[in-house]
Amino acid sequence: MIFQAWQWVKDNPTLFWQAVQQHLLMCGLSLSIALIIAVPIGVLVANSPRMAFIASSITGTLRTIPSLAILAAVMPFMGIGLLPSVIALVVLAIPPILLNTCTSIQAIDADTLSAATGMGFTPRQITTRIVLPLAAPGILAGCKTAAVQVIGGAALASFIGGGGLGDFVTTGIAIMDMSRLLVGAIPIILLAIGTEVLFFALGRVFFPSVEKSS
């Protein structure tokens, strides 16, 4: 069956790579947008315990909604296609990034910040040179969780016409062709694992001090 799937990919390379491209585009786009939205909100919210509580409650609730439900909920308002899929995935990706940004900033030692203030950092310099670099490993961990969720969620985007590898899965189910289903499923699994590995490596490369201190 796996051989049949491989054969199909070899026979239809354009279709297959288009789907992979579409899948990656969807994931990359929604992750980037989520990052742009979630990190600044996390930075703003982390300074006030009340705001942080509100934000974490909302995102916590958002997180319990299944990905399929989010995708389905977007359709009546946005229709079908790539854009609504991306929006749904952004909603999916924001909670882990926002929560991790917020908690990593709150975990920064108060002495580090008061030393920075006392030495003459401007508030902006404290954010860019102290807070963000110190929160970066946590933010990266949030991105990893979000990325894995988004890759899985993107597989479901095929239901609202987002395309991608999920198309092979839905087609496979519809025509009861298990090998076609695998054409979608196996790359999705590999992508998810690859993402984990990629983020692990990124952490190793960019934050060697985190390894040393623990």
Place this chain on the structure above:
Amino acid sequence: MITLENVSKSYPGTTRKALDDLSLVFEEGTTTALIGPSGCGKTTTMRLINRLEQPTSGRVWVNGLDVAKEDPVILRRHIGYVIQNVGLFPHMTVADNIATVPRLLGWSTQRTRSRVDELMDLVGLDAGLYAHRFPAALSGGQRQRIGVARALAADPPVMLMDEPFGAIDPLVRGRLQTEFKQILQRVKKTVIIVTHDLDEAIKMGDKIAIMRDGKISQYASPAEVLSSPADEFVAAFVGTDAALKLLAITPLSQAMSPQATGGYPLQIEINATLKDALTLMLTQHNDGLTVMDSGRPVGELTRQHLFSHTQFRHKL
């Protein structure tokens, strides 16, 4: 020179004043210890100087500048600041931590680098070995050395140290205090140390300001505070062993007679303190000592000298 002029401070929502019409002058090039029970206002007093706190009324002058008129960020870059838990930046190497203020001030890479080496040498850490380590890989004492080096980096005329040895274990603390006192004497800064440890205040301070309820109870040299406490509170604060503490900071040369009769076989070096002399007398059951200076007898110190020298104006 730092001058506090009729400074009062009250926090919103409280009627009690944290600082109550405080006036104080810290002389240029001296080390002053601010000491008192918690809540006495010593930390607030320090934080007024680099504008981490604003006075409700009154003025603060640093080297002729009214700090209320200065940009707090610029002001702070010219005042060294050391806190109890050091607050080193964990994501930066030792060298980058020390280079913080020079970089904020826009020094050249070359100048910054040589200054970092110079400071690591000053605080006794091998630059080759430690410059590229992260703070997590250092001991508490090493971190505090880096904290001091970082505060000294841009050669600020004023250093503020908020309980700098509070988090360091007692064995290392004593050694670090001695070392820092030597460093501070070498760099000639106006230093203010906040502490709740009287021994530390006596050891580090040229002057001690004892605070209570936002006011100064006594502002004088350690010897004067110990020998003539200004009031009951200071007397209680310095404790019943003030006499012994005073002996420990008095050089025996102040009490000895400059003639050596040769009547006392026990010898002591001239740079010892009266406490050293008393300890020697007690352990050797002897009434007098011959004082030696580079191998030659230069005087003697007897029990009578010792007793007559330590006169206490305040009866404990």
